[in-house]
Amino acid sequence: MQLAANITVGWADIPKSQFCARKLHSRAIASPHYEKSLLHQLQLASAQTHILGLDALFRRACGGYEPVLQFANALSALPTIPNLSAPLLCDIDLFAYSFLASARNFDLLLPLMQCNSIALAQILNDCEGAVRSLENFERTGTLPAQMSELGAQQYLSLRRAVARSSSQRELQVLAALLVSGPSTIIHLTRELRLELKTARQILGLFESIGILTLWEEEPGGAVEPTFAIEKVAVPLVIFCVKELLGLDLMGNLSALLETNYE
Amino acid sequence: MNDVAQVFLNPYVLFYLSSVAGVQMIYAQLKRKQKDLIAIQRRTRGLPNGILLNRPERLAALRQRAFLESALLLLTIVGLPFLLSIAISLLEGAESSGRERLGLMLAFVGLLMTMLWSAKGPLLAFVGGLAFKTFATFAVPFEIGDRVTIRGFSGKVISLSTFLFELETPRGERVSLPTYLLWNEMVVSEGDRATQCEINLYLSLCASAHQRRVAESFLQELIQSSTYLEPSKPVQIYFTAGLSATHLTAVAYAVSAEHARSLSNEITKEFLSFSQKEQIAL
Numbered sequence: 444m445q446l447a448a449n450i451t452v453g454w455a456d457i458p459k460s461q462f463c464a465r466k467l468h469s470r471a472i473a474s475p476h477y478e479k480s481l482l483h484q485l486q487l488a489s490a491q492t493h494i495l496g497l498d499a500l501f502r503r504a505c506g507g508y509e510p511v512l513q514f515a516n517a518l519s520a521l522p523t524i525p526n527l528s529a530p531l532l533c534d535i536d537l538f539a540y541s542f543l544a545s546a547r548n549f550d551l552l553l554p555l556m557q558c559n560s561i562a563l564a565q566i567l568n569d570c571e572g573a574v575r576s577l578e579n580f581e582r583t584g585t586l587p588a589q590m591s592e593l594g595a596q597q598y599l600s601l602r603r604a605v606a607r608s609s610s611q612r613e614l615q616v617l618a619a620l621l622v623s624g625p626s627t628i629i630h631l632t633r634e635l636r637l638e639l640k641t642a643r644q645i646l647g648l649f650e651s652i653g654i655l656t657l658w659e660e661e662p663g664g665a666v667e668p669t670f671a672i673e674k675v676a677v678p679l680v681i682f683c684v685k686e687l688l689g690l691d692l693m694g695n696l697s698a699l700l701e702t703n704y705e
Numbered sequence: 706m707n708d709v710a711q712v713f714l715n716p717y718v719l720f721y722l723s724s725v726a727g728v729q730m731i732y733a734q735l736k737r738k739q740k741d742l743i744a745i746q747r748r749t750r751g752l753p754n755g756i757l758l759n760r761p762e763r764l765a766a767l768r769q770r771a772f773l774e775s776a777l778l779l780l781t782i783v784g785l786p787f788l789l790s791i792a793i794s795l796l797e798g799a800e801s802s803g804r805e806r807l808g809l810m811l812a813f814v815g816l817l818m819t820m821l822w823s824a825k826g827p828l829l830a831f832v833g834g835l836a837f838k839t840f841a842t843f844a845v846p847f848e849i850g851d852r853v854t855i856r857g858f859s860g861k862v863i864s865l866s867t868f869l870f871e872l873e874t875p876r877g878e879r880v881s882l883p884t885y886l887l888w889n890e891m892v893v894s895e896g897d898r899a900t901q902c903e904i905n906l907y908l909s910l911c912a913s914a915h916q917r918r919v920a921e922s923f924l925q926e927l928i929q930s931s932t933y934l935e936p937s938k939p940v941q942i943y944f945t946a947g948l949s950a951t952h953l954t955a956v957a958y959a960v961s962a963e964h965a966r967s968l969s970n971e972i973t974k975e976f977l978s979f980s981q982k983e984q985i986a987l
Contacts, residue, residue: 503929503930503932504930505923505926505927505930506926507930508926508929542936545936545937546929546934546936546937547929578758580750580752581752581756581757581758582743582756582758582761582762582763583743583746583747584743584746584747584748584749584750584752585746586750595750599750599751599752602752602757606753606755606757611967614932615932618932619932634930635932636975683757686757686758686759687757688932688933688960688961688964689759689898689899689935689959689960689961689963689964690932690935690936690960691898695936695937698937
């Protein structure tokens with residue numbers, strides 16, 4: 444079955460649909476035959492169905508690549524299902540996609556459609572515009588038109604937290620949340636090898652300055668607070684991670700789009 | 706004697722020579738004032754002194770400034786005599802302006818020859834430095850923020866002004882070199898911010914083929930899960946058979962030179978824990 448990536452920005456909420464990637468994957472894993480279970484689940488889909496939240500299957504950690512790769516590989520190996528649209532659109536977060544495309548050539552398994560690459564170029568333009576405003580603000584202190592006073596204060600608070608050379612852990616947390624998406628404290632302590640107390644302090648700090656938002660886990664699951672980057676704070680995080688850590692996810696994706704989709 | 710004095714001591718020659726020096730001084734003052742205004746604006750906004758950006762100045766802005774400085778120098782030294790010559794003709798008349806024109810021409814030729822052939826010290830530094838700075842903003846052999854190696858010193862370029870080129874080494878040392886000397890220097894630029902990092906690990910000869918495969922696969926995932934890895938660059942793992950151990954070399958790119966050690970440290974620590982857990986002899 445042909446697949447195509449539908450890029451999303453910001454983590455609105457944990458998808459609750461039966462066609463969210465996490466649910467499909469966990470049911471398929473629990474069954475004796477993974478691909479057959481996926482096929483069976485997708486029989487109930489319609490032409491408008493998207494696979495939601497594919498990035499929720501990915502964590503940038505040892506063993507974190509396996510679920511998303513297994514799921515995408517299995518989907519692409521399935522025969523075409525008549526009631527589904529072709530190609531089947533899979534919603535995936537921009538930063539997870541950028542990372543996976545750079546690190547694992549994931550865009551070969553889940554390519555962008557032509558029309559989606561145009562929409563993606565627009566998203567990248569908007570993000571780059573926001574980052575450039577921050578650069579101008581940092582260089583000259585001039586508040587750009589697109590940036591509010593509140594945004595400037597938020598940036599200054601974040602800057603105070605991460606600009607020191609001793610703020611490596613804070614930067615690691617931001618990078619992990621940007622690439623892996625919404626994360627629990629357990630995720631971060633395990634993947635970044637942080638002390639629980641340190642993780643709580645850092646997450647609490649970022650939440651207090653409005654960089655992170657706190658979700659509750661979906662009903663029926665363990666009540667574990669999940670932290671996600673606020674959509675309005677995404678450009679601030681991209682900027683800090685790029686300038687202080689050197690991780691330029693948007694630059695990598697732009698380069699990929701230029702070489703593959705021109 | 707009076708004639709010689711009148712050739713040089715006329716308002717046009719005085720205006721010409723004062724303009725050459727004066728324009729540069731006024732420009733330097735304006736630049737300093739602009740810098741001070743920006744510093745005040747940043748402080749008012751609550752931004753501390755140090756700029757957070759890896760490239761504190763945009764290439765386009767540098768280009769503009771270098772072009773403006775070169776244009777000012779050329780217009781005052783070369784262009785102004787021609788304008789003054791026209792002014793002499795209009796104000797003094799063509800017949801009676803011979804001495805003034807001669808003075809102007811001699812001043813222009815003298816200044817040009819001084820700059821081209823016998824200039825030493827500050828003048829050479831200024832002209833040579835400005836020329837290199839202008840060239841560098843258009844040909845871009847490197848940019849501010851890039852990591853370069855020059856005369857055995859490796860570091861990040863923090864400034865390229867008319868007089869001085871400055872590097873900051875990873876140990877925090879500041880290396881300064883007169884910009885005009887860069888014309889004759891070999892500068893090795895690392896280009897991308899990402900830095901190649903080699904991690905060397907040694908497995909005992911007793912490690913089985915299965916254990917080596919497991920170690921390789923774990924190492925690949927471990928490297929790709931590190932925050933300090935540049936994901937767009939390849940990760941390569943090589944095995945080399947030695948007399949007393951199997952040498953495992955992982956070549957990866959850290960997101961920046963400042964984090965190369967952190968990447969290496971993280972990978973080594975985690976691999977050692979993994980090999981202890983899996984009982985892979987090192």
